[in-house]
Amino acid sequence: xxxxxxxxxxxxxxxxxxxxxxxxxxxxxxxxxxxxxxxxxxxxxxxxxxxxxxxxxxxxxxxxxxxxxxxxxxxxxxxxxxxxxxxxxxxxxxxxxxxxxxxxxxxxxxxxxxxxxxxxxxxxxxxxxxxxxxxxxxxxxxxxxxxxxxxxxxxxxxxxxxxxxxxxxxxxxxxxxxxxxxxxxxxxxxxxxxxxxxxxxxxxxxxxxxxxxx
Amino acid sequence: xxxxxxxxxxxxxxxxxxxxxxxxxxxxxxxxxxxxxxxxxxxxxxxxxxxxxxxxxxxxxxxxxxxxxxxxxxxxxxxxxxxxxxxxxxxxxxxxxxxxxxxxxxxxxxxxxxxxxxxxxxxxxxxxxxxxxxxxxxxxxxxxxxxxxxxxxxxxxxxxxxxxxxxxxxxxxxxxxxxxxxxxxxxxxxxxxxxxxxxxxxxxxxxxxxxxxxxxxxxxxxxxxxxxxxxxxxxxxxxxxxxxxxxxxxxxxxxxxxxxxxxxxxxxxxxxxxxxxxxxxxxxxxxxxxxxxxxxxxxxxxxxxxxxxxxxxxxxxxxxxxxxxxxxxxxxxxxxxxxxxxxxxxxxxxxxxxxxxxxxxxxxxxxxxxxxxxxxxxxxxxxxxxxx
Amino acid sequence: xxxxxxxxxxxxxxxxxxxxxxxxxxxxxxxxxxxxxxxxxxxxxxxxxxxxxxxxxxxxxxxxxxxxxxxxxxxxxxxxxxxxxxxxxxxxxxxxxxxxxxxxxxxxxxxxxxxxxxxxxxxxxxxxxxxxxxxxxxxxxxxxxxxxxxxx
Numbered sequence: 001x002x003x004x005x006x007x008x009x010x011x012x013x014x015x016x017x018x019x020x021x022x023x024x025x026x027x028x029x030x031x032x033x034x035x036x037x038x039x040x041x042x043x044x045x046x047x048x049x050x051x052x053x054x055x056x057x058x059x060x061x062x063x064x065x066x067x068x069x070x071x072x073x074x075x076x077x078x079x080x081x082x083x084x085x086x087x088x089x090x091x092x093x094x095x096x097x098x099x100x101x102x103x104x105x106x107x108x109x110x111x112x113x114x115x116x117x118x119x120x121x122x123x124x125x126x127x128x129x130x131x132x133x134x135x136x137x138x139x140x141x142x143x144x145x146x147x148x149x150x151x152x153x154x155x156x157x158x159x160x161x162x163x164x165x166x167x168x169x170x171x172x173x174x175x176x177x178x179x180x181x182x183x184x185x186x187x188x189x190x191x192x193x194x195x196x197x198x199x200x201x202x203x204x205x206x207x208x209x210x211x212x213x214x
Numbered sequence: 215x216x217x218x219x220x221x222x223x224x225x226x227x228x229x230x231x232x233x234x235x236x237x238x239x240x241x242x243x244x245x246x247x248x249x250x251x252x253x254x255x256x257x258x259x260x261x262x263x264x265x266x267x268x269x270x271x272x273x274x275x276x277x278x279x280x281x282x283x284x285x286x287x288x289x290x291x292x293x294x295x296x297x298x299x300x301x302x303x304x305x306x307x308x309x310x311x312x313x314x315x316x317x318x319x320x321x322x323x324x325x326x327x328x329x330x331x332x333x334x335x336x337x338x339x340x341x342x343x344x345x346x347x348x349x350x351x352x353x354x355x356x357x358x359x360x361x362x363x364x365x366x367x368x369x370x371x372x373x374x375x376x377x378x379x380x381x382x383x384x385x386x387x388x389x390x391x392x393x394x395x396x397x398x399x400x401x402x403x404x405x406x407x408x409x410x411x412x413x414x415x416x417x418x419x420x421x422x423x424x425x426x427x428x429x430x431x432x433x434x435x436x437x438x439x440x441x442x443x444x445x446x447x448x449x450x451x452x453x454x455x456x457x458x459x460x461x462x463x464x465x466x467x468x469x470x471x472x473x474x475x476x477x478x479x480x481x482x483x484x485x486x487x488x489x490x491x492x493x494x495x496x497x498x499x500x501x502x503x504x505x506x507x508x509x510x511x512x513x514x515x516x517x518x519x520x521x522x523x524x525x526x527x528x529x530x531x532x533x534x535x536x537x538x539x540x541x542x543x544x545x546x547x548x549x550x551x552x553x554x555x556x557x558x559x560x561x562x563x564x565x566x567x568x569x570x571x572x573x574x575x576x577x578x579x580x581x582x583x584x585x586x587x588x589x590x591x592x593x594x595x596x597x598x599x600x601x602x
Numbered sequence: 603x604x605x606x607x608x609x610x611x612x613x614x615x616x617x618x619x620x621x622x623x624x625x626x627x628x629x630x631x632x633x634x635x636x637x638x639x640x641x642x643x644x645x646x647x648x649x650x651x652x653x654x655x656x657x658x659x660x661x662x663x664x665x666x667x668x669x670x671x672x673x674x675x676x677x678x679x680x681x682x683x684x685x686x687x688x689x690x691x692x693x694x695x696x697x698x699x700x701x702x703x704x705x706x707x708x709x710x711x712x713x714x715x716x717x718x719x720x721x722x723x724x725x726x727x728x729x730x731x732x733x734x735x736x737x738x739x740x741x742x743x744x745x746x747x748x749x750x751x752x753x754x
Contacts, residue, residue, distance in 0.1 A: 003421040007414060186403055190410035201450070244626065316738035319684075319745060321644060339674055342645035349644065350637045357633035365625025369618040420674055423647055494614040554611030556604075568615040572622040579626050 005144060005157040008137045008195055009164020013188070041123045048127025050162050053141075057158035060145035064154075068146070075206045081143045082203030086196040089136035093193020131165070137192050140199055147206075230277045233567070237272050237574065241265060244579040245586065256597070260589035267291075267585070268578045275570055279563065281537030281550075285577070286386060289376065292581035293383025295588035297437045302591055302601050304439055312442040318346035324354030327363050327379070328434075331412060331485040332419035332427055344423050369572045371493025372486045373535035375476055375516075377573040378580055381434045385475040389467035389515060396469040398512075405477060405517050405532065408484035415481055427481060433459035477516040477532065490531045494553050495569045497529045497540065503547035510539035510548055519548075527557075535569070646670045650684035650745070654703075661692030662743075669703055671752045681750050682735065685713060688743030693717045701748075704728075713746060722746055 068074040141161045145154040225233065245265055252258050267288075274284045304311050313323060325347040336344045343349065343356050350357045366378045375382050411431070418426040428435075430451055436459035443449050458479070466474035476483050490496070499510075501524060510519050518533040529539070539548050549562035550569045591601040624632075643649070650667045657664040664687055671681035683703050687693055696716050700709030710728040715721075715737060724734040732749040 003418065006421075007417050010413070010417065183406065186406045187409045187413065190407050191413050194410055194414050240623070314738075315736060316740050316745070318648060319650060319738055320740055321649065336645070336674060337640075337642055340645065340672065341640070341642050342672075343642055344645045344647070346648040347644065349642065350633055355633070357637040358629060360636060361629050361632045362625060365621050369621045369625075423645055423672070423674060494611060494618065552611040552615045554607035554609075554614075556608060565615075568612075568618075572618040575619070575622040575626075 003160070004195070004198065005141060005160035006164040008141050008144070008192070009161035010167060010188075010191070013165035013168050044123035045127040046166050048124035049131035049166060050127075050159070051124075052128040052131040053158040053162045054155055056142060057145050057155040058151065060142050060158075061148065061151045061154040064146035064148075065151075075209055078143060078147050079203040079206030079209075081146075082140070082199045082206065085136055085139045085143055086199035086203060089140055089196030089199065090193050092136045093189045093191070093196055096189075131162075136196070140195070144199075224277065224279065227277075230273060233276050234269065234273050237571070237578070238269050240575065241268055241578050241582065245582045247583070256590055256593045259593060260586045263589055264582055264586045268582060272570075272574055272578070275574070276567070279566075280541045281566065281570060282541045285376065285537060285574075286390065288577060288581060290383040290387040290390075291585060292577070293380055293387065295581070295584040296380040297384075298591065299584045299587040300438055306602050311439050313439045314442045315444075321346060321348040321352075323347050323439075324352075325356045325359045326354070326438075327359055328381075328432060328480075328482045329425050329428060330360070330363055331482060332415050332425055335416060335420040336423055339420075340423075344419060345425055345428075366576055367486065367489040368493070370535065370576065371490040371495065372483070372531075372533060373493070373495065373569075373573055374486050374489070375480075375483055375534040376536035377577045379476075380580065380584070382473065382476055384434075384437070385463045385467040385473045386515065388464050389471050389473055391468045392471065395471040395512075397466075398470075400470060400472065400478075400517065402517060402520070407478055408481050411479060412481035412484045430454060431458065433463055433475060433479075435459075471515075472517065473515040473534075476534070477518075483532070483534075487531045490533065495535060495565075496551050496553060497533055497535060498549060498551040498557060499524050499527050499529070500547045500549075500557070501525060501527055503545045505545055505547075507544070509542050509544070513538050513542045535573070537566075540566075646672050650686070650747075657699075662687055662689060662694075664699055666701060666703065669750055669752075671750075677752060679752055680732065681752060682747040683750055684745055684747050686740070686743060686745045687715070687717075688740070690741075690743050693743065697744075703750075704753075711748060713748060715744060715746060717744060720744070724748065 064074065064078075068077055071077070141158060144161075145157045148154040148157055242265065245261060245268075252261055271284045271288045275281055278284075301311060308317070317323065323346045325345055329345055333343050333345060336342065345356065348355050362378075363374075366374050370377055411427075415427040415431070429441075431454065433455050435455045440452060440455070441448050443452055458475075462475040462479050466472075466478075497519075499519075504524055508521075510524075511521070514529075515536060515538060516532050516534050518530040519539055520530075523530050535550075537550070540550065542548075546562075550566040551557065551560070551562070552565050552568060555561075555565065595601045646652075646668075647670060651670045651672075652668050653665055654668045655666040657666070664685060667684040667686070669681055669683045671677040671679075683701070685699075685701060687697055695718060696714065698712060698714040700712045702709050704710060708727065710726075711731045712725040712727070713734065714723045714725075720737040720739060722734045722737050724731070730751045730753050732751055735747040735749055738745040738747075
């Protein structure tokens, strides 16, 4: 498992679930339909998220190996991306009070029209849509996957990210975490901000290393 | 006068002395560590000064009814003496504050309570402690510190941070440097940062099987010991911890008059807050007596009391039980309390005494050795020109 | 009920004093009990792992620890093996020793250590041997960690 991917996902997941769950859970699970069906629906939701993340892992790896590698400036470019996105993540974690992108994905009219045509796909599609919010943790995860040395490693990185974001979806019903949403959201975002500092350091090291090679 | 029990309720000198007798007896045993009393003049002086100092503090706590006013004097002295004693011992044994990889392999790193949260998951899964120390048999061995932590958590909860921690007195001392705060408003969101730091270091330590907080973040390495700078990575780690010490332990406490390291960063403190849930002692507020002067809110070093908690009649779970709000409240609306005991028509002074007995025991015992050693070294320095 | 709660609260508060006393007076006993009952040891990444072999050279001995690939769950792909030489007084200027850590009768690597400077050189005979790490000048000897790749 890739630790930094997992922690990015975990720190993001706390913020994600706090924003998305109050909208999604009642919408997806409904009432009185049984625990087995609820977990089946949650499983489909999580599958949709995983599918989306793995697609982006492939995309990240392709961008890195097909384009960046050819330029000979792979490390400095990824280092710059780390620094830029880590700045966003630090702002997101410590100073930004809103959490827009997740809400936007949940409430998008485009998704609603699509899902009206194919309601059986609703949980999978909802998972796919909520997973692909381009918030700073996701952008850093994309860059992190691009830095990996193989396609498998890139997919493993995003799989770790998925585990981090999804852990709380699985645990939430057991610990009644919905009671202290706002606290979890703040802690999660601050943890994400701290990860941003780690990526800032990684970016600087990559640039120094990349410059040495040139 | 704020916080002082009314003159009619203050115990007389004789009663105060009787109440202090158990503490006098126990501190005598603790300071001598079960050995015969010193015979050389420097040893006698350091023992006597420490003994009188510690017991005077307790006497004044009982006599005046003020807790934090006197606790803080001993607490700050403790941390200063701890640093003095620790650093001089390092120079005596090793010739340097820096610890080498060789020292770590030999298990010569003293274990400190800050590491405890990150050791738990690896210990549960691998039955090993991820720290380059010794389990038992040396000073500051891992088992010894765990026992001290367990005992103090059961007895005091997060009162640990105001009555045990040898680092807390540093930012407490700097927080009392100026009479007025230069930065009066601190966004309450920052009080959640310690939990974010705790989350990250626990996960990072579990996956890397190394004490992440010690390696990357602990500001107190600045005044204790730190890894020898042998690589760029260690150099960056050194910059980080020195910067955190200057910012969180020195500058921000002085500007805000709060314990900013302890309440806005320390992950051990966040972890220790959980023990307040199982501890019998708490600070309570009587909303009927409260006149909304907000002096307690302005004075609390850990941001643990605000309008919301006052309305509920209590402090937040981050309360360090230092007693500053209790001393500050002119209406005597804030008081120490024992869970289960009556609130209205209760006996706040009895509750306070039942708390300060175990609390002061921890403080006196932990500080006594370091205060004695520091005084001894100062005497040696004056007498011989060398502390060794 | 209120009186019972109050009584229990007071008992618990008094118990705090006893806990405080027991923590200090009984520290030695409780720490030994805690160490023995949990059976925890120092993580091999720091301690070097258990000793699997000692070679007596007369004036000094070579202590070979087990290869360390310990992870939180399972094992890591890369790890190390620690070799100690002690006591310091009996060590020659240059130590050169072949180490067989997997018990197949063949030396997996030959490590050479200059005890005056701490400089090490490594001759690999096994593809699982990666590199030599730092040498460590201990209180009573020297130690070296050789980096290894885990073989299935």
